Amino acid sequence: MPTNSEKRYIPGLEGVVAAETRLSSVDGQKGELLIAGFPVEALAANASHEEVAYLLWHGDLPSPSQLADFRQALAARRSLPPATHALLRAAAAEKIPAMDALRMAAGTLNLDAGENLPFTLLARAPLAVTAYWRLRHGREPVAPDPDLGQAANYLYTLTGERPPAARVRALETYLNTVGDHGLNASTFTARTIISTGSDLVSAVAGAIGALKGPRHGGAPGPALQTVFEIGTIDNAEPVLRHKLEAGARLMGFGHRVYKVRDPRAELLSAAAAGLYRSGDAAQGGMPLYELAAHVEKVAVALLEEFKPGRKLQTNVEFYTALLLHGVGLDPDLFAPTFASGRLAGWIGHCLEQQSNNRLIRPQSVYVGERDRQWQPLDQR
Numbered sequence: 001m002p003t004n005s006e007k008r009y010i011p012g013l014e015g016v017v018a019a020e021t022r023l024s025s026v027d028g029q030k031g032e033l034l035i036a037g038f039p040v041e042a043l044a045a046n047a048s049h050e051e052v053a054y055l056l057w058h059g060d061l062p063s064p065s066q067l068a069d070f071r072q073a074l075a076a077r078r079s080l081p082p083a084t085h086a087l088l089r090a091a092a093a094e095k096i097p098a099m100d101a102l103r104m105a106a107g108t109l110n111l112d113a114g115e116n117l118p119f120t121l122l123a124r125a126p127l128a129v130t131a132y133w134r135l136r137h138g139r140e141p142v143a144p145d146p147d148l149g150q151a152a153n154y155l156y157t158l159t160g161e162r163p164p165a166a167r168v169r170a171l172e173t174y175l176n177t178v179g180d181h182g183l184n185a186s187t188f189t190a191r192t193i194i195s196t197g198s199d200l201v202s203a204v205a206g207a208i209g210a211l212k213g214p215r216h217g218g219a220p221g222p223a224l225q226t227v228f229e230i231g232t233i234d235n236a237e238p239v240l241r242h243k244l245e246a247g248a249r250l251m252g253f254g255h256r257v258y259k260v261r262d263p264r265a266e267l268l269s270a271a272a273a274g275l276y277r278s279g280d281a282a283q284g285g286m287p288l289y290e291l292a293a294h295v296e297k298v299a300v301a302l303l304e305e306f307k308p309g310r311k312l313q314t315n316v317e318f319y320t321a322l323l324l325h326g327v328g329l330d331p332d333l334f335a336p337t338f339a340s341g342r343l344a345g346w347i348g349h350c351l352e353q354q355s356n357n358r359l360i361r362p363q364s365v366y367v368g369e370r371d372r373q374w375q376p377l378d379q380r
């Protein structure tokens with residue numbers, strides 16, 4: 001065990017290896033993301049989200065009968081406990097952000113669930129988001145449709161209407177794209193919690209809290225806001241330059257691991273273009289897409305000018321915003337929708353950690369004072 005003076009502090013644990021995983025591999029220099037051995041590009045727009053969740057939990061793609069059982073197990077659990085509804089109703093009265101409502105609701109999702117928490121959480125957490133959204137807008141929650149899968153039910157229970165296939169596919173591509181991503185902050189949080197011998201509900205609730213921050217999953221709302229604020233192609237340069245001169249961070253750019261364009265940005269950009277071009281987008285259209293593509297180009301060039309050599313490139317969040325806008329989601333739903341996709345990965349990582357657990361317990365270097373003298377209260 002190193003002494004205090006021998007310990008080396010690595011801020012943000014940058015470059016520290018804290019787990020072995022079979023779930024995903026992130027190569028920040030090549031811009032490569034593998035999900036259980038598959039390039040994310042092979043899965044994102046082709047697989048159902050249930051197939052990706054199965055792959056993350058079992059290490060292999062399901063056969064048709066395994067997939068049918070998996071979908072059935074989710075469908076059987078896709079309803080919220082009455083206490084969760086009551087909590088969401090109270091949260092809606094306070095109009096709290098949807099991500100906070102999800103964090104609160106997460107702790108109640110297993111109330112009447114019994115066994116098989118992975119399925120319960122995967123089926124119910126997205127439902128808590130959509131039920132909350134309806135309650136917050138004065139509408140009653142809609143019961144899921146047992147014939148629909150994870151992505152279609154998300155949109156159905158949000159709007160109460162059967163969603164067009166193009167929107168379901170766009171959302172499903174998104175959920176698959178963000179299903180897992182190495183040892184990011186929220187996944188590390190989940191693994192740390194489960195490593196103490198705690199339970200899956202606690203791990204997921206903690207991960208939701210970690211994902212919420214703007215340096216992790218909370219960026220796409222502000223990223224879209226910036227595109228709207230810019231409004232026209234001519235404004236991109238002056239608005240972004242002004243932000244950088246004021247010391248602001250451009251949301252949707254920069255990444256701890258990727259030093260080239262995030263491969264998920266490419267996938268989501270293509271998915272957004274496809275949705276807008278199809279004419280089935282719920283809001284926005286090709287002019288918005290073209291504006292965003294221009295904003296991206298200007299932002300990357302300005303980041304190189306302001307932060308030379310930092311290699312600040314587009315991350316997953318920039319085109320997340322554009323795609324989810326086209327799917328019909330309000331910016332307040334972006335982060336909880338990200339959580340709904342990342343759930344499959346969080347749960348997979350918890351199962352992996354449990355299968356070969358060692359308590360995650362790093363150390364700190366003490367940099368405070370020593371040899372201080374106690375002073376009674378009346379002498380301070």
Ligand code: ACO
Nearest residue numbers: 214215216217219249250251252253254255256310315317
């Ligand atoms: N805009 C402007 N400057 C930036 C940005 C940005 N988006 N990102 C990093 N920088 C600058 C920092 O100010 C810093 O500059 P300095 O050295 O002159 O002080 C330098 O680049 C390095 O930044 P760090 O914060 O040390 O890099 P880190 O690896 O911690 O950052 C992070 C990663 C948090 C994602 C950062 O790039 C950021 O804040 N981006 C904006 C928010 C965002 O898009 N978050 C989503 C990330 S993707 C995800 O988690 C799913």
